Amino acid sequence: MPLQKKRNQVHWLTGQFCDAGRESMYRQSIQENVRLEFSRALSVATLVFGMFAISDYYLLGLTSEFYLLLSMRAVVVSLCLLIALIVRYGLGHSYRPWLHALPLWILATGIILIIPLRPDSLPTQITAVVVATMAFYLLIPNLLTVVVFASLYLNIGFLVAAVLFTEIALITALRIVLLLIMGIVVGFFALLRLEILQRKQYALLHEERDYNHQLHAEIAHRKSLEAQLRVVAERDALTSLNNRGHFMKLAEELLQRSQSEKMPFSLFMIDVDHFKRINDTWGHSHGDWVLIKIAEACAASLRPSDVIGRFGGEEFVVALPNTNPNDAQIIAERLKKKVAELPLKEEMSELSPSVTIGVAATNSGEVDLDSLITRADQMLYAGKRGGRNQVVVCRDAIKEGEGGDAYNHTQ
Numbered sequence: 497m498p499l500q501k502k503r504n505q506v507h508w509l510t511g512q513f514c515d516a517g518r519e520s521m522y523r524q525s526i527q528e529n530v531r532l533e534f535s536r537a538l539s540v541a542t543l544v545f546g547m548f549a550i551s552d553y554y555l556l557g558l559t560s561e562f563y564l565l566l567s568m569r570a571v572v573v574s575l576c577l578l579i580a581l582i583v584r585y586g587l588g589h590s591y592r593p594w595l596h597a598l599p600l601w602i603l604a605t606g607i608i609l610i611i612p613l614r615p616d617s618l619p620t621q622i623t624a625v626v627v628a629t630m631a632f633y634l635l636i637p638n639l640l641t642v643v644v645f646a647s648l649y650l651n652i653g654f655l656v657a658a659v660l661f662t663e664i665a666l667i668t669a670l671r672i673v674l675l676l677i678m679g680i681v682v683g684f685f686a687l688l689r690l691e692i693l694q695r696k697q698y699a700l701l702h703e704e705r706d707y708n709h710q711l712h713a714e715i716a717h718r719k720s721l722e723a724q725l726r727v728v729a730e731r732d733a734l735t736s737l738n739n740r741g742h743f744m745k746l747a748e749e750l751l752q753r754s755q756s757e758k759m760p761f762s763l764f765m766i767d768v769d770h771f772k773r774i775n776d777t778w779g780h781s782h783g784d785w786v787l788i789k790i791a792e793a794c795a796a797s798l799r800p801s802d803v804i805g806r807f808g809g810e811e812f813v814v815a816l817p818n819t820n821p822n823d824a825q826i827i828a829e830r831l832k833k834k835v836a837e838l839p840l841k842e843e844m845s846e847l848s849p850s851v852t853i854g855v856a857a858t859n860s861g862e863v864d865l866d867s868l869i870t871r872a873d874q875m876l877y878a879g880k881r882g883g884r885n886q887v888v889v890c891r892d893a894i895k896e897g898e899g900g901d902a903y904n905h906t907q
């Protein structure tokens with residue numbers, strides 16, 4: 497049997513979960529209701545018991561038997577109402593079965609005591625015992641064991657009192673026994689069925705809740721997988737910058753927006769100078785570290801609206817929307833300076849890292865991204881040929897912005 501099913505199994509005779517942990521969880525979940533319903537049912541039953549003092553008065557008048565009965569009823573009513581109040585307001589969060597059992601035993605004792613005090617009321621008392629038994633079972637919820645013992649005490653005690661204090665024939669006694677058994681059996685099975693049904697409903701609710709939890713966990717897991725996949729698909733594994741494919745997608749969108757808004761747009765191609773030497777001198781892991789640091793420095797000196805990506809090897813690319821060639825040149829200079837000032841590892845103290853940056857820009861003309869990249873690349877290689885560690889801005893862009901030479905070199 498699967499574990500879940502075993503945990504939700506209900507005992508056919510007690511109406512409780514076979515699993516003690518499950519039963520205790522269930523009891524905790526209904527505790528507040530049980531307290532409320534129990535104290536209500538007890539208060540009503542007690543008041544009904546007290547009201548029978550009126551019938552005592554009509555039958556006995558103001559006799560000593562009446563006063564005795566009245567005192568007994570008063571004691572039973574006061575005790576039961578007090579316990580009803582304690583159950584309702586004074587139990588804290590703990591469940592005490594004896595406190596629920598006590599008033600039932602007090603009420604039962606009160607009913608039993610009527611027989612020696614008013615033996616002539618036997619026929620009425622038989623009905624009262626059957627009604628009280630049914631009320632115990634039907635009005636006191638979720639306390640089957642407590643009710644079983646209290647009802648047995650009431651019925652057996654009543655029978656003993658009837659035999660001792662009234663002169664009933666054997667056959668009458670037998671009829672009374674059958675009637676009492678009927679009351680107990682009907683009440684017991686009604687409450688048993690109710691308890692089993694309530695627990696099955698509780699188990700179903702929990703199964704559904706567990707299933708929902710699993711579903712939520714599954715959704716969260718899938719979402720995190722999706723996010724991981726997106727990172728793998730969009731990010732460069734070494735530098736965490738956008739990879740080439742994702743950069744192209746983002747830059748294309750930015751370029752189109754700039755063109756539709758008639759705003760300038762600039763693009764950098766950045767290449768680390770003599771990077772092969774770094775690898776050859778300090779090894780590839782140090783080379784990787786330098787690449788990461790350069791990527792971080794570049795990303796940190798850009799605006800949030802700019803997009804940077806790793807184009808390949810030791811080459812980076814930046815798209816700068818709403819940026820004219822003059823501003824692009826200033827930004828590129830700043831970036832180059834940042835790289836030159838990079839704090840390095842102790843063993844790399846002789847290294848002075850530098851980058852060459854090729855800049856291409858368009859003011860609002862219909863230029864596609866590939867040709868902008870080609871132009872920026874040409875500027876980059878012009879810079880490399882010109883001695884590296886410099887910014888080279890495409891002449892056309894300068895012309896659009898402010899006019900100038902074929903290339904605008906800065907070192």
Ligand SMILES: Nc1nc2c(ncn2[C@@H]2O[C@H](COP(=O)(O)OP(=O)(O)OP(=O)(O)O)[C@@H](O)[C@H]2O)c(=O)[nH]1
Pocket residue numbers: 734767768769770771772773775779780781782783784787808809810880884
């Ligand atoms: N450590 C490391 N090295 C890389 C990575 N990608 C490319 N490289 C190396 O970068 C070097 C690039 O060398 P070159 O293309 O000759 O360029 P360079 O040495 O930087 O010289 P210039 O660009 O002309 O200044 C090659 O040795 C590549 O192996 C990487 O992810 N990590």
